[in-house]
Amino acid sequence: MTKQTLPLTVELQQYVVANGSEPDELVRDLIDETERVLPLDAGMQVAPEQAAFLTLLTRIAGVRRAVEIGTFTGLSSIAIARGLADGGRLICFDVSDEFTSIARRYWQRAGLTDRVELRLGPAAETLATLPAEPHLDLAFIDADKTGYLGYWEALVPRMVPGGLILVDNVLRHGHIIDAEPADPGTRAMQEFNRRVLDDERVESVLLPIADGLTIARRR
Numbered sequence: 001m002t003k004q005t006l007p008l009t010v011e012l013q014q015y016v017v018a019n020g021s022e023p024d025e026l027v028r029d030l031i032d033e034t035e036r037v038l039p040l041d042a043g044m045q046v047a048p049e050q051a052a053f054l055t056l057l058t059r060i061a062g063v064r065r066a067v068e069i070g071t072f073t074g075l076s077s078i079a080i081a082r083g084l085a086d087g088g089r090l091i092c093f094d095v096s097d098e099f100t101s102i103a104r105r106y107w108q109r110a111g112l113t114d115r116v117e118l119r120l121g122p123a124a125e126t127l128a129t130l131p132a133e134p135h136l137d138l139a140f141i142d143a144d145k146t147g148y149l150g151y152w153e154a155l156v157p158r159m160v161p162g163g164l165i166l167v168d169n170v171l172r173h174g175h176i177i178d179a180e181p182a183d184p185g186t187r188a189m190q191e192f193n194r195r196v197l198d199d200e201r202v203e204s205v206l207l208p209i210a211d212g213l214t215i216a217r218r219r
């Protein structure tokens with residue numbers, strides 16, 4: 001019996017990726033280009049095994065309507081869009097025209113432009129333009145950490161019963177357990193994780209994949 005998740009060495013993570021989540025050529029090119037063009041920001045991309053997990057989860061859940069908060073150069077959006085059911089659509093929210101211009105190029109190359117729509121602007125404002133009633137099957141939150149609670153409150157009422165909200169970076173590279181974190185993003189995530197746990201509108205699990213991924217299911 002194993003009671004604890006294995007800490008992943010670099011070699012073990014490479015094994016994980018090679019044995020179940022190996023990126024295809026397009027994703028490899030996107031990862032390489034992001035590292036080359038945006039070396040200081042490339043760490044914001046989801047991990048390859050997380051991207052593969054997003055695709056599988058989207059497919060398993062039969063998702064037709066999805067949103068993503070925080071698109072960057074497009075890796076997680078491609079992962080979600082690839083898992084959508086026939087006729088499914090993903091709306092991406094981001095503030096950066098620079099980052100998402102790379103994403104748009106890769107959506108084109110991946111043949112996903114009919115499934116993906118980009119809305120530029122602060123997500124606190126652009127999310128409010130979505131219909132208020134429950135209509136979303138899946139939402140992925142991966143943007144400014146101090147905004148997460150606001151995004152959560154905007155999204156939960158818009159999720160259909162059984163809809164999934166996925167939240168990245170809930171472990172803050174381990175700093176989530178710091179007593180008094182100096183970083184406002186980590187303090188915001190401590191509060192966010194408490195609020196999700198106490199939120200009776202959802203059932204949730206916090207998974208130690210990459211930087212921590214919460215999966216919450218709307219009751």
Ligand SMILES: C[S@@+](CC[C@H](N)C(=O)[O-])C[C@H]1O[C@@H](n2cnc3c(N)ncnc32)[C@H](O)[C@@H]1O
Nearest residue numbers: 044045046070072076094095096122123143144
């Ligand atoms: C961690 S990155 C997203 C990574 C992306 N999911 C991927 O897999 O490549 C965070 C993104 O959130 C965007 N962002 C930051 N603040 C935002 C805001 N207030 N509204 C919308 N997007 C925001 C940034 O421009 C950046 O592209």
